[in-house]
Amino acid sequence: MPLIYPPSDFEDNRTLLKEFCERHNKFDQRIVLITSGGTTVPLEHNTVRFVDNFSAGTRGAASAEYFLEHEYNVIFMHRLKSLEPFTRHFNGQKFMDMLELNDRGPNTTITVKPDSVDVLAPILASYKAAQEGGRILYINFTSVSDYFWLLRAACECLAAYGPRALLYLAAAVSDFYVPSNQLPVHKLQSGAGVPNINLQLVPKLLAPLVSLWVPHAYVVSFKLETDESILIPKSRESLNKYKHKLVIGNMLQTRRSKVVFVTLDSSYELGLSREQMLNGMEIDDTIVSNVVLNHTDFLQNHKY
């Protein structure tokens, strides 16, 4: 099992999660756990090669910004080096290109070029507000095993929020892993011929999460497919199996412009018009607004 040993920084992260959840758990404050980015499956103990799941982390990173706007406190649990809220708008070279060096020896200053200020200022202001209010906690994972440990630790802290906790499980989690006792210790040698990778199914954590760890929370999962004909059936199969509230289905090819919200008894599409896309609007804004509405409904109808 890959799950027997916790990752090395696990206790530090558990402390951060506990502190964050306790600090914000007052009045009617809502909290969202966003998982984002792909998980890896190491093929060697000293990991050189691994199987990865495609995900830049755009959905999770963008959604985090919108949840902050909706007054949620945010645990952003993401793949190391995947996209993060705010900084996702700029890569390293874009940052460098925005800067102007005014070289005056000991009085050297660096300023952002005036024409970049318009774009950067509102993002920087939101970033700083979230940081200063301590309203977002960044936690990162790499392997599917890291992810499982951290997800369970987060749920332990979120349980106290009851229905005010929202789980927005956007990470692309591997379905497969290589059992630890079958991993070679050293890098696979190509001279030794082609390796035989013996994959096993990963146990599905959504079942105990929904029924045992956070039984009162509003749990949303995502389904990414490339074959449209199975998107809604697969989403509903998941709802039937795990008994959570909502599956957001999306196609790899069109995931930036439309999604489908699937519940046990309904399904409806949300999408951006061509005009909205040209205006720079993001589908994640629409998704989060609708999830928040559903969460509000759920809270109003919830009886402990």
Added chain:
Amino acid sequence: MPLIYPPSDFEDNRTLLKEFCERHNKFDQRIVLITSGGTTVPLEHNTVRFVDNFSAGTRGAASAEYFLEHEYNVIFMHRLKSLEPFTRHFNGQKFMDMLELNDRGPNTTITVKPDSVDVLAPILASYKAAQEGGRILYINFTSVSDYFWLLRAACECLAAYGPRALLYLAAAVSDFYVPSNQLPVHKLQSGAGVPNINLQLVPKLLAPLVSLWVPHAYVVSFKLETDESILIPKSRESLNKYKHKLVIGNMLQTRRSKVVFVTLDSSYELGLSREQMLNGMEIDDTIVSNVVLNHTDFLQNHKY
């Protein structure tokens, strides 16, 4: 074969490479092709899952800065989103935290905090000098197939430099791939049981590269191992097989502090002292200085 079809932006990249090489090919100008980061092996045509090689791209990105200091023009061929020279020193949040927002309505300005200017100013100056002189070309790849196409295209342009071309092959290239005709079209379904991944050995490009594409260039490859006992034998095996000039061997665990230079008839270690590491010196500085010395020797002894 994954190599039959070129990547979609291949012709654009080939044009960029050609233009860059022709523009700098005068007098005694030297040029280095640095490959950096890992390659992916897709497991599906609509890629959701892939096998990846561990590499942040630190070696290649750092080395690019040092080659620029040594007056080389640099083709930086790197895995999309791996580390890049200059920007590698700062991640997104570090950038944001260096900035100060002076909110005065229409006269809003953003400046770098005085205590960050000392660190950022020299890096920004080097970045801008390289950009303005057009001395570095950024080209990126994702899959092992992209990498092969681009490497061959670069060699076509570099051949005209004869021995003034240095190839510094630091990318972590997959030894294995899944033949295109065995790739499933859609995302592997976990419900269908555990997938059988049928890997094949990737053809080694170093052989035609050294003997046919750039027969006069100075070619350096890297060898990363986790088992120290095989590092030098494996490096020498590679030199015997491909007939290039130098293998730089490193161990996964200690690659930031020491390497071993292996040629057909010698091997010697280069390392940083504890004091040098504490002073923030990088082993890549030492590596590049020594490679440049070797390249200079080679140029002086070279007869067309």
